[in-house]
């Protein structure tokens with residue numbers, strides 16, 4: 001029997017074994033978990049993670065031997081310029097909520113870990129009011145807080161200016177969202193931001209190309225670990241509200257929760273297909 005046929009038979013007969021092997025390989029080899037958080041708060045919905053849950057997730061990461069690295073280190077690894085410790089993780093926060101300073105930063109600092117916070121720059125110092133905002137609006141960091149956190153080792157990327165669906169903008173508006181936010185962060189922090197996170201994770205090829213003209217990398221919402229061959233303008237991330245259950249989080253990090261991971265990915269794929277079918 002040819003090798004390929006044997007492989008097909010093995011996959012058909014032993015899907016759990018194959019999945020387990022894949023998960024263990026991805027834990028111990030060249031794939032990085034890039035984590036997504038929004039607010040560290042008690043509110044409802046997937047964009048709020050309570051502070052004690054966040055602390056627990058960080059504790060499990062540490063106990064499993066993980067170390068947080070920056071997106072710049074990730075990009076250097078992606079380019080083949082450096083090697084990383086076997087269990088490296090990138091921690092990101094979308095929307096620049098003020099709860100980052102109160103609840104997330106102290107926990108990160110205690111571990112000597114960094115993170116990247118993506119800022120919708122026009123909203124800094126105010127509260128969210130974009131499409132899909134929480135019913136009880138959450139406050140964003142002020143520029144003073146951003147500067148203080150930057151001097152303490154936190155990295156800041158752009159989340160556009162006004163948190164709109166970039167696919168729906170004309171060329172000039174898109175440029176303003178991308179370049180305007182980059183220039184504002186550069187002006188405030190005296191450092192050019194390396195990375196971008198599209199609002200709602202919504203992009204298309206045109207938007208990604210425009211991002212690529214101004215930023216080294218852009219993060220997305222595909223639920224996968226990020227490998228060295230991933231598109232640096234659509235880096236997959238792990239949405240952390242799926243791992244509020246700390247036992248599940250530990251199991252995932254140890255390669256024992258691949259069924260859950262696969263099920264979530266499949267469900268998201270089905271939802272995306274259904275949405276595109278009705279033109280949402």
Ligand SMILES: [Zn+2]
Nearest residue numbers: 094095199200
């Ligand atoms: Zn956002």
